[in-house]
Amino acid sequence: MIVEILPLALLGGVLGLDVVSFPQAMISRPLAAATITGAFMGEPLSGLLVGAALELIALETLPFGASRYPEWGSAAVVGGALFASHPAHPAGSMTLAVLCALATAWIGGWTMVKLRQQNARWAGARRSAIDAGARGSVIGLQLLGLTADLLRGALLTGIVLAVTRPFVDAALARWSVDAQLERAIVVAVAASVMAGAAWKIFHATSGARWFFLGGLGIGLGILVLR
């Protein structure tokens, strides 16, 4: 089990690091992170499917300044790994993967706050050296924060995967709702969050609602014509 989880934990560390610390290239967004995780496990399409569902939800939580937000990098690795580990996609697998990813994102957001508090303590301990312009202290503090964030993401991913895998297997064995209905419920929940987020982001922009309705018409038109 450790051999299986360790590479995924490291991936969670790297993608968790991208959320804030380095390089913020958005490889930590669920659409990218879950797809990368799926590809890592030989199931890129599974990763993409669960990543798309998570991305709809993640559109609500953009990383504004000092606000507290969910940590999607490690969370998407958890969601992608859980869904890709059941390549036949049995009924319940998407709901459970998304649920575990959301719970991880929540815990991950809390761990980021704790890390930021710890960074402040480390900065405080080096305050006099930094105020004296000690080059080693400035660079050292930065490297310490980066390393701690990498470890935070890796530990979070590893622990959550170790805990949730048996839970997911047990829940799948007792799942009773039809697979297509299950997916429809997950995607309806995710898309509701996305639509709410779109309203919050764009409602203040003049004309944006007409662009949205126009786009909706195009999307529905393509769907009907297919």
Added chain:
Amino acid sequence: MTMTKPNEAAGAIVPARTLPLGTRVAIFFRLLAIQGSWNYEILLGNGIGFCVEPALRQLPGGVHTPGFKKALARESQYFNAHPYFASLAVGALARAELDQEPGERIERFRTALCGPLGSVGDRLVWAGWLPLCSLLALAAFGLGAGPAVVLALFLVTYNIGHFALRIWGLNTGWSHGLKVASALGNPVLRRGPQQIARLAALAAGVALPLALSRVIGPGRSLIGGVLLAVVLGEMLIVKLSGRIEGWRLALVVLAIFVLYSVARSSVIR
């Protein structure tokens, strides 16, 4: 590349000092880690010092002089900005320090720069460019694109904007120095957020039904019901806005759904 410095007295542009390519590259890579020690006390402060440090090595006498230490200490104090737009501050501060502007003037400049660099970046990147790129990729996913295409579309499109912004910020900050505030009047920064928001709204409309349909999979008999549920769910989330975030509500709803499905199987048995 030789940078220029606006000459206030004559109104002319005169050649200024050159930032060596190696230093410029070092600053750029450090900019990618500018939030590495982000904390609630000095926010980006230490990150600014970390990024400016390669430029400060160009000060007369190098790293062991009082001038270097004073400058590094000054640059490592409290600072707040959008992480991508911080490159503008880093370039300008590096220029000011190497021009050996008075310390008090640099400190006042740092303080004045915090607010604008935060708000412009939030509107342009977090509320504009990121959702637009994400929604374009979701639309491509809904149209049937494979993992490699969706991944490449999202990451390449997003990072063209991301890296261009960081490079522009560093170069503009360096070339303008303490006059960098004028660069924030750039039309892209003033009108860009609104145009990007409109495009993102269009992409959101296209992506929504297509992505839903693809995730549900073959046999789209449920799509009408799902769209109705999305409209009702969206209205509920907007109504509850400020009391509970949508993603937390989604977590609760899915947890209840899992409990229901598992408990139901026990009843059936």
